Amino acid sequence: MIEHGPLLERLLEGEFICAITDEHSFHKLQNDEMVDDFNHFLRPLNRRVAKNDDGSVYFLAYCDLTQNARQHISHQFANTVQSLLPMLEWMQLVQEALGRDGALSAGDTIKLQDFESKVVDNQSLIQRMSHLANDKVFKSTSDKPDMQIKQIFKRIKELGYLYQPHKDRLFYRVTGKIEQLIELVRFIKDEENLPIDDKTPEQEAMF
Amino acid sequence: MTQSPKQKSTAPSNPLFALGKERLELIGKHADALMQGYLEGRLKESSFSRQGLQKLLDSRVLFYPEEQSLSLRPIVNELIASLTQDERKRQINTDVGEHLDQIDTRVQSLQAARHKGDYAASEHHMQLLTERVNDMTGQFGDAIESLWHRLNTEFGFVSSLDDKMLEIELAQRQLRRILDGFGIINFDDLIQLAGSDGGLRKLLVSQLQARISEHSGSLLEVQKRLVLLMARFRQQQDRALLINRMSAFLRQHPNFQMSDYPNRSQVPAVINHAHGISAQAFIAIDRPQDSYALAELARAVPREPQQHSLSEKQTEGFVMAVQNLVATEQKQLAKDVEDFFIQVIDSPHALSGVDYLAEKELSWEPEMWLFQIVAEYQGLPQQNKQSFMLDKDSAQQSRFNHLHLIQDVTVGMRFFGDFQAAS
Numbered sequence: 001m002i003e004h005g006p007l008l009e010r011l012l013e014g015e016f017i018c019a020i021t022d023e024h025s026f027h028k029l030q031n032d033e034m035v036d037d038f039n040h041f042l043r044p045l046n047r048r049v050a051k052n053d054d055g056s057v058y059f060l061a062y063c064d065l066t067q068n069a070r071q072h073i074s075h076q077f078a079n080t081v082q083s084l085l086p087m088l089e090w091m092q093l094v095q096e097a098l099g100r101d102g103a104l105s106a107g108d109t110i111k112l113q114d115f116e117s118k119v120v121d122n123q124s125l126i127q128r129m130s131h132l133a134n135d136k137v138f139k140s141t142s143d144k145p146d147m148q149i150k151q152i153f154k155r156i157k158e159l160g161y162l163y164q165p166h167k168d169r170l171f172y173r174v175t176g177k178i179e180q181l182i183e184l185v186r187f188i189k190d191e192e193n194l195p196i197d198d199k200t201p202e203q204e205a206m207f
Numbered sequence: 208m209t210q211s212p213k214q215k216s217t218a219p220s221n222p223l224f225a226l227g228k229e230r231l232e233l234i235g236k237h238a239d240a241l242m243q244g245y246l247e248g249r250l251k252e253s254s255f256s257r258q259g260l261q262k263l264l265d266s267r268v269l270f271y272p273e274e275q276s277l278s279l280r281p282i283v284n285e286l287i288a289s290l291t292q293d294e295r296k297r298q299i300n301t302d303v304g305e306h307l308d309q310i311d312t313r314v315q316s317l318q319a320a321r322h323k324g325d326y327a328a329s330e331h332h333m334q335l336l337t338e339r340v341n342d343m344t345g346q347f348g349d350a351i352e353s354l355w356h357r358l359n360t361e362f363g364f365v366s367s368l369d370d371k372m373l374e375i376e377l378a379q380r381q382l383r384r385i386l387d388g389f390g391i392i393n394f395d396d397l398i399q400l401a402g403s404d405g406g407l408r409k410l411l412v413s414q415l416q417a418r419i420s421e422h423s424g425s426l427l428e429v430q431k432r433l434v435l436l437m438a439r440f441r442q443q444q445d446r447a448l449l450i451n452r453m454s455a456f457l458r459q460h461p462n463f464q465m466s467d468y469p470n471r472s473q474v475p476a477v478i479n480h481a482h483g484i485s486a487q488a489f490i491a492i493d494r495p496q497d498s499y500a501l502a503e504l505a506r507a508v509p510r511e512p513q514q515h516s517l518s519e520k521q522t523e524g525f526v527m528a529v530q531n532l533v534a535t536e537q538k539q540l541a542k543d544v545e546d547f548f549i550q551v552i553d554s555p556h557a558l559s560g561v562d563y564l565a566e567k568e569l570s571w572e573p574e575m576w577l578f579q580i581v582a583e584y585q586g587l588p589q590q591n592k593q594s595f596m597l598d599k600d601s602a603q604q605s606r607f608n609h610l611h612l613i614q615d616v617t618v619g620m621r622f623f624g625d626f627q628a629a630s
Contacts, residue, residue, distance in 0.1 A: 014484075060481040062481050065479075074467075074470065077468060077469050085458065088453055088454035091450055092450060102443025105443075183477050187475060189449065191466065195456075
């Protein structure tokens, strides 16, 4: 167990481990026996190793949903819900600006410069981006597009949805945590019976 | 159910009804043979009874086009095509059918030439026949190659996901048409056509079959890839739609309240994420074996990190920078004096300011240096001041006034009203 100390510590700190942020650790967590060992160790801390539906990201979940645990989950859920719309809008913005085929998914790379040059060329994208930057999730105080973009990406990196392989290069990779977010969106849609499954012409046009 | 007796009663009264029904039934009766004819482009008289054939001709289902073999009337062909909803299918089928027809006639001419013993003509016909067969397989080959090409670029020539999916559907239809074309090639017929002629057999049967099976294998692979790509594109589309619709919904309903998932009896797995805990550790000196490592660490700790104002400095103007320079010098002087006092504490005896300055090779002017020591001493809190003793080595400059010039100061710890040791 000694050699897995750093990994356990990162998990305990609430990090999401995926093939993009740390491929080596991710492969370790794909080993069921090792996960059993981890769970045994984590049991007194009321934690276990959990993964999302398609197994693209690992994190710690509570074993027993005690009052305390529920409180923490509530708090986190509230935060996630608050950042939900801004995150979805950001994903749309990136997809449109970079002219991608599909929505962003784990492993996609985004060069900040490319994104910036595409946004700056398009008045409507600038407006949407600056509206997004003023959201309380991103908290940008600047009115310059480049600073707003930097702030947005910085915040999303802090939220764990982006990974910056080199500290001084503005090039990001989308992490597996985004899959978790999409799963949450799908879950909410199903659970709340949101009337968003019907194809309306307007939404089709947007797509 | 209530209408059926009524219909029954009106049916016989209308002669058109009876006739139409009879004709449709006639078509139904010969469905197999007619469909075969539709696919092959011509019919064999032998597949119908004399009576049946006459009936089909009378009811304008079949006809003999000028001096040609028995065929379906164009209107019937169209009926079948529209019922099966595949115009293209008919297109490619007739293409292949045409090839086969021509092969058929070419073989007959070849055999006729051989019969007559016309060697040159038969050679010529054989050449044309080979070309014809190669043409046909070549067409299949080209079609498959174009499919592969499009697959390998993942339909990169169209930009939007929707277009890509349409392209895949198109490719799938094309693939089906090629397969239908394969279906038309009837090797039994070809075997019969080739008869006992070895060369023909090789060309029409073994070579063709090898090519066709090769193409089939390739098509199967294409089909697999198409299905995979389609699944992937659909997934991407689904995701993009989900994101678009959810964000549109949330924008339209800014006050939308979600259920209290965290406090349900069954907390959904998707939100069960434990909060982070950081395991902190502190210096513990209760284990003697750690003392060496801890001491090493303690020694490595930098004395006074003073880097924090760096970023401020960069943003200030030139005037400020000069002021800062002076301030830093002042600070450095104060720090050196502080070091001097520390040295005094560490030292077993009192120290001379001037000696210390020389010993440490500091660049301060002696006058400034001594002044700073005195100032530092005077500036000490009363309690700390009592721990030190400061002795000024000064001389009166003139008999006529009380100007004293300080040559040196000696600082030491106060022990019972005196320096710690005799200086």
